[in-house]
Amino acid sequence: MATCTEDCASAADEEPTESLASQKREARLRKFRELHFKRNEARKLNHQEVVEEDKRLKLPANWEAKKARLEWELAEDQKKKECAARGEEYDRVKLLEISADDAERWERKKKKKNPDPGFSGYAEAQLRQYQRLTKQIKPDMEGYERQKEECGEDFHPTSNSLIHGTHVPSKEGIDRMVEDVEKQIEKRAKYSRRRAYNDDADIDYINERNAKFNKKAERFYGKYTAEIKQNLERGTAV
Numbered sequence: 001m002a003t004c005t006e007d008c009a010s011a012a013d014e015e016p017t018e019s020l021a022s023q024k025r026e027a028r029l030r031k032f033r034e035l036h037f038k039r040n041e042a043r044k045l046n047h048q049e050v051v052e053e054d055k056r057l058k059l060p061a062n063w064e065a066k067k068a069r070l071e072w073e074l075a076e077d078q079k080k081k082e083c084a085a086r087g088e089e090y091d092r093v094k095l096l097e098i099s100a101d102d103a104e105r106w107e108r109k110k111k112k113k114n115p116d117p118g119f120s121g122y123a124e125a126q127l128r129q130y131q132r133l134t135k136q137i138k139p140d141m142e143g144y145e146r147q148k149e150e151c152g153e154d155f156h157p158t159s160n161s162l163i164h165g166t167h168v169p170s171k172e173g174i175d176r177m178v179e180d181v182e183k184q185i186e187k188r189a190k191y192s193r194r195r196a197y198n199d200d201a202d203i204d205y206i207n208e209r210n211a212k213f214n215k216k217a218e219r220f221y222g223k224y225t226a227e228i229k230q231n232l233e234r235g236t237a238v
Contacts, residue, residue, distance in 0.1 A: 133180070143170065 060066070083090040148155045205211035 136176070136180075140170070 079093075080090045083093055205214050
């Protein structure tokens with residue numbers, strides 16, 4: 001009886017030990033499966049990233065800008081269709097969506113642009129010159145009021161008023177005019193002027209185009225053909 005009791009007690013002690021070992025083994029297997037799953041997921045994501053990076057490298061350098069531009073154009077077309085369906089004017093709706101900060105920033109960009117379109121005619125060039133000069137003029141209100149008090153009723157001339165030779169320019173105005181004239185002279189000195197025609201030069205061309213060609217040929221090959229040219233002029237060429 002004593003032996004049976006000891007065997008039962010020993011078996012009872014072994015059962016919890018085996019159960020605990022089984023639980024630990026299951027926990028390790030579960031953790032191993034989780035790690036294996038995470039590794040496969042990481043490998044899959046890395047492969048996808050490599051494929052995407054390879055696609056990006058094969059795209060043109062300005063692809064991102066083109067893509068953003070195309071998306072913006074599609075969005076604009078969609079907005080136009082929605083406005084047309086509602087019977088609204090798209091430009092008016094777009095202006096209502098612009099914030100004050102954006103409008104101010106665009107206005108500053110417009111002012112920075114050079115409004116000079118270049119030479120298109122003498123009338124336009126004269127107008128731009130006039131506008132440039134008038135922008136420099138700052139009204140002298142103190143001098144205006146002083147002259148108005150000195151002239152009295154004659155300040156506003158009539159058909160009977162004699163005003164020729166009565167105006168005396170100020171020193172500041174004269175200095176400003178002199179400075180502007182000097183700037184114009186300096187600017188004109190930088191222009192490339194057409195070379196004057198030399199009557200004593202040899203005529204070795206038949207028209208203007210041929211003259212330009214001969215000048216280019218002389219510039220590049222003149223030092224090689226100088227002796228041949230002299231022999232032809234002397235009549236001693238072989």
